[in-house]
Amino acid sequence: MTDIRLIRGRWVFTGETTLTDGAIAIQDDTIVAVDSWATLQATYPQAAVIGSDKFAVMPGLINAHHHSNGVPNSLQGVDDDFLELWLFANIGLRSQDPKLKTLLSIAQLLQSGVTSVVDVVSLGGTAQDCRDNLEGRLAAYGQAGMRVALTPGMRYENMFVHGEDDAFLTSLPEDLRQRLQTLVPMAQPLSRTAHIELITDFVQQYQTHPHIDIWFGPPGPQWVGDELLVQMVDAAERLDTHVQTHALESFYEKLMGPRLYGQSVIAHLNQLGVLSPRFSIAHGVWLTPADIEILATTGAAVSHNPSSNLRLRAGMAPLTAMLSGGATVGLGMDGTTLGDDEDMFAEMRLAARLQRSPQINSPAPGYGDIFQLATTGSAKLMGKEQQLGKLAPGYRADVVLVNCDRITWPWVSPEANPLHVMLMRAKATDVDTVLVNGKVVLKSGTPTGFDLQAVGQTIAEQLAAAPNRDNYRALAAELIPYLSNWYAQWEVPPLSPYAAFNSRT
Structure with a gap:
């Protein structure tokens, strides 16, 4: 042979x-x-x-949640912050060519031993804008030969604060509100129906591709609304593909659940009937034991992203409890690792060490458990546990x-x-x-599939020639204190951490 x-x-x-x-x-x-x-x-x-x-x-290691950021925020002058503030600060970023930024990200992943990735894409603009964006990214994965579940989505609701945009906008000074409404789109040109049709078209186009899948990627339950989320899950079921969304990443997304739904976000998703093995959430920092039980029962999975959770002051996810509770858990880097280097080995070390609480006899995952997160756990999240994550016939x-x-x-x-x-x-x-x-x-x-140095040089030239975003940066600098003050007024219930790492007494 x-x-x-x-x-x-x-x-x-x-x-x-x-x-x-x-x-x-x-x-x-x-x-x-x-x-x-x-x-x-x-x-x-x-x-x-x-x-x-x-x-x-x-x-091959499997990155269960990622964003192909290309040139990272740190090199574009946008510093880490609380998630809700950082997301708005990103309006100051210069635009990058979709194919080039994806190739730049692919290089870092391959160099870290990552062979498969769930790459979540934020879309915006017209149907043609979205199609051009996705085609550029897909061309990158085709050229590089990397395995991907490309996961596009866009915001349709709650553009500024979780569930309370109208009240927040009303609270702003008139001149700031007018500049905000001038510079930041209040609605998407692409209708919800057209969005589902667009993703459906790409799913069908790539259904037989050897290393590219297309998923639905609602950015978060609060950003698409219940009706559209259910429609996406129904479409995914019909097309035999998957759905990944962000959920319970930040502390304020935890507080959002009772304010917006009258219950936890996971309980609400369960009530909607969207949770299944084809559904995964990214982060899950603020999962309760009841939430973990729901995930284990429904088969919905979690991508654990420890670096990103630290950088954006989201907290530390209860990984030990998720594993002992029977939830499916993979490991992701979110395009936001501690060293901006997308090093999966460093991410595995961080995931292991963060769970090691100071009390003797308190459980913590070992290196074997963490290796499984980055291989078999992430493979199961992708619905490919019989194909990926092991070296076996x-x-x-x-x-x-x-x-x-x-x-x-x-x-x-x-x-x-x-x-x-x-x-x-x-x-x-x-x-x-x-x-x-x-x-x-x-x-x-x-x-082997592309010239990395040429990609880096070209994207650097494009960014250097791109118009500055001074108006947007100034708007972010003025608005962020109002965002911060808005969330600071939310009532905080008593908290009960899974582990104690220090004490006032």
């Missing part, structure tokens, strides 16, 4: 066990065998070999080779757990080779 290729590693992390001096055999886009290097070499003596005993081999050949030289220098004990060593010490810069569907999409740390 001359089309068989072998991928060899010092360590092979299958997702269920660790092989020392192991290998996998792949044929086209599929894994056909996993065994010792000696066995597979003897079985396929003519096979081409990728890797050697200097590499660790692992399943019949699974897709999404494979990552990590150079172990720096990780194991100057010496590693034979008693050390190889997976723990990898997750403790590996960085994105150690990733050497990445395959998606059996195709090499990253070699020697460089994407």
